[in-house]
Amino acid sequence: MTDLRLAPKTKRPAGEPCCEPVVYPDIERAQAERMAEVAKALGDPVRMQLVDVLRKHAGEVCVCELVPLFELSQPTVSHHLKKLRDAGIVGSERRGLWAYYYVEPEALEELAAWLG
């Protein structure tokens, strides 16, 4: 682990960076992009509650049960569910008239592991 606590020297030749360059492997970038995509999908109170309900019920839930949980129109809830599906956090299945959503459990694992 590199120690970055050193204060950079002032009065340095022009054109040089102000500090020792920190080695920063680009491997991190792909992981950061994946985790940021998941975090972004969770970065809305409605979607956070949707995932929370789906997780707590440990099975599939009908959309017609999710809509009345919020004071929002049905297209808005559908839009949030689509966001979660695009991020890979939830999956859906249509059976007859109804659509059922469920959590995709592996989707949150990387972020959870990173958060420790």
Added chain:
Amino acid sequence: MTDLRLAPKTKRPAGEPCCEPVVYPDIERAQAERMAEVAKALGDPVRMQLVDVLRKHAGEVCVCELVPLFELSQPTVSHHLKKLRDAGIVGSERRGLWAYYYVEPEALEELAAWLG
């Protein structure tokens, strides 16, 4: 744990909701808003990498070391650091010309616990 897997009955009296109402304590809402705020701040690859660097170095890091890690202008990196500070994820301290940032360890605890 309520079982939501039951399909709602069709052919119901008009005006009634389509399903049994799910008890949904409003206590969740405040927590969802707090966690969504944190997740939103993490929902950008640059900020995710910033937090990752700060966490891995387990101490304070000078801004002049953070800026060259990204192909971004200094004001943009400063903007991202402000977002993280507003969300309570990082703190900062100025010493002389330089500013140092560090992770606020409690900020991620609630989200980490929720993710399991």
Added chain:
DNA sequence: TATGTAGATCGATGAGCGTCGATCCCGCCG
């Protein structure tokens, strides 16, 4: 005091987001 430097702030710009009503699609049932 004057100059240079680190970092924050400002203003603008273009892209994206959350929300809604209206509409479309497609199974269901009389």
Added chain:
DNA sequence: CGGCGGGATCGACGCTCATCGATCTACATA
């Protein structure tokens, strides 16, 4: 076949965001 109802999609609106160059503030040093 025809109508209904659940859910997804569309188009629009207002707001937020990420990014930049320019500027501002505060400190350090000559």
